[in-house]
Amino acid sequence: MIPGFRNERPRTELPAASRRDVLRGGLLAGAGLLIGFTLPARGPAPAVAATAAAGDAVMPNAFVRIAPDNTVTVLIKHLEMGQGVTTGLTTILAEELDADWAQMRAEHAPVDTAKYANLLFGIQGTGGSTAVANSWEQLRKAGASARAMLVAAAAERWKVPASEITVSKGVVSHAASNRSARFGELAEAAAKQTPPTDLKLKDQGAFTLIGQRLPRLDSVAKTTGRAQFGMDVALPDALVAVVARPTRFGATVASFDATAAKAVPGVVDVVAIPQGVAVLAKGMWAATRGREALTVRWDESKAETRSSDAILAEYRKLAATPGAVADKAGDAAAALAGAAKVLTAEFDFPYLAHAPMEPLNCTVKLAPDGMEIWTGCQFQTVDQANAARVAGLKPEQVRIHTLYAGGSFGRRATTNSDFIVEAVAIAKATGGKAPVKLIWTREDDVRGGYYRPMYHHALSAGLDAAGNLVGWRHRIVGQSILTGTPFEAMMVKDGVDATSVEGANNLPYAIPNRSVELHTVKSPVPVLWWRSVGSTHTAFAVETFLDELAHAAGKDPVAFRRAMLAGEPRHRAVLDLVAEKAGWGTPLPQGRARGVALHESFHSFVAQVAEVSLDKDGRVRVDRVVCAVDCGVPVNPDVIRAQMEGGIGFGLGAIMAEQVTLTEGRVDQSNFHDYTPLRIDRMPTVEVHIVPSTAAPTGVGEPGVPPVGPAVANAVFALTGRRVRALPFAKELSV
Amino acid sequence: MSVTFELNGRNVSLDVDPDMPLLWAIRESAGLTGTKFGCGAALCGACTVHVDGEPTRSCSVPVGAVAGQRVTTVEGLETGGNKAAKAVQAAWQALDVVQCGYCQSGQIMSATALLSAKPRPTDADIDEAMSGNLCRCATYVRIRAAIHDAARRMEA
Numbered sequence: 001m002i003p004g005f006r007n008e009r010p011r012t013e014l015p016a017a018s019r020r021d022v023l024r025g026g027l028l029a030g031a032g033l034l035i036g037f038t039l040p041a042r043g044p045a046p047a048v049a050a051t052a053a054a055g056d057a058v059m060p061n062a063f064v065r066i067a068p069d070n071t072v073t074v075l076i077k078h079l080e081m082g083q084g085v086t087t088g089l090t091t092i093l094a095e096e097l098d099a100d101w102a103q104m105r106a107e108h109a110p111v112d113t114a115k116y117a118n119l120l121f122g123i124q125g126t127g128g129s130t131a132v133a134n135s136w137e138q139l140r141k142a143g144a145s146a147r148a149m150l151v152a153a154a155a156e157r158w159k160v161p162a163s164e165i166t167v168s169k170g171v172v173s174h175a176a177s178n179r180s181a182r183f184g185e186l187a188e189a190a191a192k193q194t195p196p197t198d199l200k201l202k203d204q205g206a207f208t209l210i211g212q213r214l215p216r217l218d219s220v221a222k223t224t225g226r227a228q229f230g231m232d233v234a235l236p237d238a239l240v241a242v243v244a245r246p247t248r249f250g251a252t253v254a255s256f257d258a259t260a261a262k263a264v265p266g267v268v269d270v271v272a273i274p275q276g277v278a279v280l281a282k283g284m285w286a287a288t289r290g291r292e293a294l295t296v297r298w299d300e301s302k303a304e305t306r307s308s309d310a311i312l313a314e315y316r317k318l319a320a321t322p323g324a325v326a327d328k329a330g331d332a333a334a335a336l337a338g339a340a341k342v343l344t345a346e347f348d349f350p351y352l353a354h355a356p357m358e359p360l361n362c363t364v365k366l367a368p369d370g371m372e373i374w375t376g377c378q379f380q381t382v383d384q385a386n387a388a389r390v391a392g393l394k395p396e397q398v399r400i401h402t403l404y405a406g407g408s409f410g411r412r413a414t415t416n417s418d419f420i421v422e423a424v425a426i427a428k429a430t431g432g433k434a435p436v437k438l439i440w441t442r443e444d445d446v447r448g449g450y451y452r453p454m455y456h457h458a459l460s461a462g463l464d465a466a467g468n469l470v471g472w473r474h475r476i477v478g479q480s481i482l483t484g485t486p487f488e489a490m491m492v493k494d495g496v497d498a499t500s501v502e503g504a505n506n507l508p509y510a511i512p513n514r515s516v517e518l519h520t521v522k523s524p525v526p527v528l529w530w531r532s533v534g535s536t537h538t539a540f541a542v543e544t545f546l547d548e549l550a551h552a553a554g555k556d557p558v559a560f561r562r563a564m565l566a567g568e569p570r571h572r573a574v575l576d577l578v579a580e581k582a583g584w585g586t587p588l589p590q591g592r593a594r595g596v597a598l599h600e601s602f603h604s605f606v607a608q609v610a611e612v613s614l615d616k617d618g619r620v621r622v623d624r625v626v627c628a629v630d631c632g633v634p635v636n637p638d639v640i641r642a643q644m645e646g647g648i649g650f651g652l653g654a655i656m657a658e659q660v661t662l663t664e665g666r667v668d669q670s671n672f673h674d675y676t677p678l679r680i681d682r683m684p685t686v687e688v689h690i691v692p693s694t695a696a697p698t699g700v701g702e703p704g705v706p707p708v709g710p711a712v713a714n715a716v717f718a719l720t721g722r723r724v725r726a727l728p729f730a731k732e733l734s735v
Numbered sequence: 736m737s738v739t740f741e742l743n744g745r746n747v748s749l750d751v752d753p754d755m756p757l758l759w760a761i762r763e764s765a766g767l768t769g770t771k772f773g774c775g776a777a778l779c780g781a782c783t784v785h786v787d788g789e790p791t792r793s794c795s796v797p798v799g800a801v802a803g804q805r806v807t808t809v810e811g812l813e814t815g816g817n818k819a820a821k822a823v824q825a826a827w828q829a830l831d832v833v834q835c836g837y838c839q840s841g842q843i844m845s846a847t848a849l850l851s852a853k854p855r856p857t858d859a860d861i862d863e864a865m866s867g868n869l870c871r872c873a874t875y876v877r878i879r880a881a882i883h884d885a886a887r888r889m890e891a
Contacts, residue, residue, distance in 0.1 A: 081835055219831050219832075223824050223833060223839060225809035227836050228768075231771065283759060283764075284763065356835070356837075357869065358771070359772065359773070404835070407835040441775055642874070645873065645874070645877070646872045649870075650873050672778035673776070677869060678873055679869060679875075680870075680879065681866045683875035683876060686876050
């Protein structure tokens with residue numbers, strides 16, 4: 001899930017380089033060379049890589065390995081961080097291979113950009129809800145190619161025409177001669193076949209795995225404690241490192257005194273690195289106690305010293321002036337001047353922390369001629385290059401082992417590979433004497449920056465006498481996520497960072513006169529994409545303001561939107577579906593109210609209706625959320641449902657009570673007592689309805705998040721008459 | 736110094752500072768990594784283990800405090816003969832509760848303790864027993880459903 005590339009629609013044709021990769025891979029010399037973790041289907045789960053047990057497994061191509069024991073392992077080029085990508089990508093390949101689901105396994109692919117690039121990014125990396133979208137055709141072809149090679153091997157062995165051979169549930173058969181073989185029996189011979197150049201993919205009507213409820217490949221390992229996360233890597237003699245970082249963003253180390261820290265039993269070394277001062281110890285307990293004993297003086301001459309309230313006040317002033325143009329149609333100023341009724345609204349959005357449950361960590365083993373890294377790696381190509389640069393090595397000398405990530409929500413996809421580079425810097429500063437396992441505490445995480453930026457929005461809109469929306473001006477103020485990063489050239493155009501305005505400058509609604517403008521401000525506070533990126537704030541501002549306009553026009557909020565969606569059938573279909581399933585317009589029990597919101601992100605379309613009430617203590621309670629989603633072909637319907645449920649809970653926690661604030665530049669929050677994601681007692685019931693579709697599949701990791709905030713806010717208005725425009729709700733309401 | 740206690744049915748003596756949190760003794764000294772570090776302050780529940788059957792946040796209990804006691808981690812559930820644990824793991828797998836999975840050891844330990852004490856929990860019981868376990872993926876809909884499912888499995 002995560003970074004928000006406003007990429008082009010997924011390509012239907014593979015680039016030439018990728019097409020080649022679907023071709024022959026040949027015998028794998030020593031299966032143990034492929035490192036990763038095997039994620040077994042149902043059944044006993046080995047704790048570590050089962051590659052050795054795979055024996056003479058062969059690879060018909062870069063994405064699949066077939067072992068004599070009949071297991072089929074798909075190499076997953078994307079990071080499994082909970083979004084179900086291992087299950088999803090394995091399903092796609094297994095479908096065209098005609099495999100049996102029980103024989104399927106998956107493991108993270110090594111870093112190899114030529115083979116494993118995200119076809120929408122051009123680098124190996126996960127984000128923007130692109131994993132299934134960019135892999136769809138690639139993995140179908142990889143599966144079909146491997147299947148054809150198995151068939152060719154059987155034809156050769158049995159001396160029968162390939163056209164008479166069928167494949168079903170992992171068994172290759174020739175009915176006329178009553179012969180059959182399992183994949184494992186044919187794998188070695190298949191790998192020697194020439195890969196076909198003319199691949200025929202299945203008609204969608206012939207799918208037997210895609211569209212079915214298949215068990216997740218990682219459920220057993222993750223319910224028995226056997227799943228291996230970066231945090232679980234334990235190399236012999238490794239030292240645990242924690243880092244003292246400045247309390248104000250942009251500060252640097254002036255001097256430090258390690259005497260007391262080094263006196264703590266178990267502390268082995270204290271070293272300065274560009275990010276702060278690292279304490280290395282035999283274990284986490286000693287490392288954190290060592291850090292507590294450390295004295296550091298910081299140079300704060302370039303640090304952020306403002307409070308978030310003061311920063312926001314500056315944003316508000318800027319919003320009164322025109323900004324860089326992000327979208328323009330007709331003449332918004334004239335339309336507003338001539339409107340029968342004009343509404344205005346201003347919104348404040350706080351910094352947000354990703355706070356994945358697994359605190360950031362990275363293990364590094366540095367040698368003069370190479371380096372190994374173990375972590376939940378999301379941006380393999382970028383991380384490899386950044387790690388190599390800091391270590392003084394070539395990228396190809398850096399081997400990254402990608403492990404399960406205990407969540408990310410964007411946090412692991414930093415363009416400077418921040419926590420990985422930090423671990424490498426520590427390994428380098430200690431001369432590679434021992435492997436280094438860097439661990440961030442939760443406090444380090446909440447106070448460590450790389451937040452969803454703080455934003456201020458100012459909107460004005462005009463209705464004509466008939467209540468039609470004729471003019472729209474939307475100004476956004478906030479930091480740019482991508483300016484100053486390697487993504488700037490691709491994603492920042494004419495002063496407009498696409499991630500600041502996505503969801504605002506591509507409205508589906510037919511509004512004749514529009515002006516969407518952006519003010520980009522600078523601060524040393526590091527900012528980053530956060531699950532659904534720009535849509536985390538644009539959807540809230542747009543969809544709650546539309547609700548206000550509908551009420552001002554005396555129109556039903558669903559009908560008001562629907563009338564402006566004549567040219568957008570997929571938006572309209574999810575809106576209609578959610579209205580039907582939620583019983584929109586039917587009476588609710590006393591004390592309950594509904595709100596609706598609709599948003600497209602990452603080429604998936606989601607509409608949600610929230611029902612809210614006040615509990616006995618007068619706190620806002622979200623009782624039920626009904627969700628309709630169109631993400632093209634539903635590859636794994638149950639994973640889609642899970643991502644909608646989780647996205648709703650993630651988004652709901654944020655709008656209710658999450659915020660990072662600064663007082664004189666210092667972060668006020670530190671742990672889960674004051675940075676407060678949703679807990680189970682506030683989770684609504686969720687009903688997910690998936691639109692049947694034959695369109696190319698798009699992502700689901702992020703698109704469930706944006707609509708829930710505005711749907712709830714609109715329901716709160718319907719219930720209480722109050723418009724909440726400064727997030728989180730907890731600032732103004734009892735939640 | 737060493738601390739002796741029962742870990743997943745076996746007596747262990749760990750050569751550690753008794754003030755070290757039980758979490759780090761389990762993870763680093765005993766080498767069992769199913770129990771997770773999430774907050775270090777008993778706020779998220781990822782480190783939940785059972786101490787003499789009671790759900791306990793191992794990040795906030797000194798290892799010295801469990802000397803002579805019976806500690807069970809997620810790795811000990813399958814062999815522990817705990818009926819509730821078996822039902823919980825089966826329900827979690829049948830409903831595909833997990834996403835990133837990092838918090839799920841703790842969720843399962845809390846759910847097992849709940850069902851051991853209350854074989855037919857209500858939604859309010861679940862809220863009370865499980866609100867200390869954060870899940871950033873917000874798998875809460877399925878956690879609730881899986882606990883009810885596990886309760887049915889225990890009756891069967």
